[in-house]
Amino acid sequence: MQKIRINKYLALCGLGSRRKVEELILSGKIFLNGNKVTDLSSTIDPDSDVVKMNNITLQPVETFSYLMVNKPVGYITSLSDEKGRSTVMDLLPDKYLREGVFPIGRLDKDTEGLLLFTNDGDFSRTLSHPSSHIQKKYSVQLDKTLDPQDIKKMQKGIFIHQLKIKTRPSKIKVVHKSGKLVHMTISEGKKRQIRYTFKKFGYNVEKLKRISYGPLELGGLHRGETRPLKKREIQALLDSLKK
Numbered sequence: 001m002q003k004i005r006i007n008k009y010l011a012l013c014g015l016g017s018r019r020k021v022e023e024l025i026l027s028g029k030i031f032l033n034g035n036k037v038t039d040l041s042s043t044i045d046p047d048s049d050v051v052k053m054n055n056i057t058l059q060p061v062e063t064f065s066y067l068m069v070n071k072p073v074g075y076i077t078s079l080s081d082e083k084g085r086s087t088v089m090d091l092l093p094d095k096y097l098r099e100g101v102f103p104i105g106r107l108d109k110d111t112e113g114l115l116l117f118t119n120d121g122d123f124s125r126t127l128s129h130p131s132s133h134i135q136k137k138y139s140v141q142l143d144k145t146l147d148p149q150d151i152k153k154m155q156k157g158i159f160i161h162q163l164k165i166k167t168r169p170s171k172i173k174v175v176h177k178s179g180k181l182v183h184m185t186i187s188e189g190k191k192r193q194i195r196y197t198f199k200k201f202g203y204n205v206e207k208l209k210r211i212s213y214g215p216l217e218l219g220g221l222h223r224g225e226t227r228p229l230k231k232r233e234i235q236a237l238l239d240s241l242k243k
Helices: 006-012 018-026 094-098 121-128 148-155 193-200 231-240
Strands: 030-032 051-053 066-071 102-104 112-118 136-142 171-174 181-186 205-213 226-228
Touching: 006 018, 006 030, 006 051, 102 121, 112 121, 121 231, 136 193, 148 171, 181 193, 193 205
Parallel strands: 112 205
Antiparallel strands: 030 051, 066 112, 066 226, 102 112, 136 181, 136 205, 171 181
């Protein structure tokens, strides 16, 4: 096989978009024959060179994997962490690490629940694109009863000063008589968006859990567990983008 650019090889290994793999290279996480690679113009011979990340040998993807993980609190959504903190990659069986899967989107360290993984770059880009507007439902535990008037205001979309954005319309449903437990459905996913939304109205989020992603439900998947998606679930995800 002819020599190819390192970024193209990493994409073939399923590590994501061109921008994503270039970030991995520039951050010094990729090793070629034991040496750190930070030059984007570097080339490799796939037949003889050994490329590694996190001490795992990277190989071009022959089959794609699609996974659901119930992420616990305390894990950051990253392929690795310079500070040695636990990442969502620590939750995966070695089989999937060898296949080069990576998270689709992210959940904050203090947020738990449904997180998807794949080694299919096109699939990840399709779901992550801002135009996808995939509905994501969260279970939100608040420190006090939610006022119905505040619900109406939040659902219309609000301006969040910390993020300098106006949120898209959302859906909020009270699911416990105390008024402190609600389900909130959003079609975007800005960093700490839900926490900032409630904070603006004087509420503190005590617990936040993503319970659905498009047509997919977390269901009975236990905290920290992983399961592959069924073919019909993958198709349902793609179909939901067309609606």
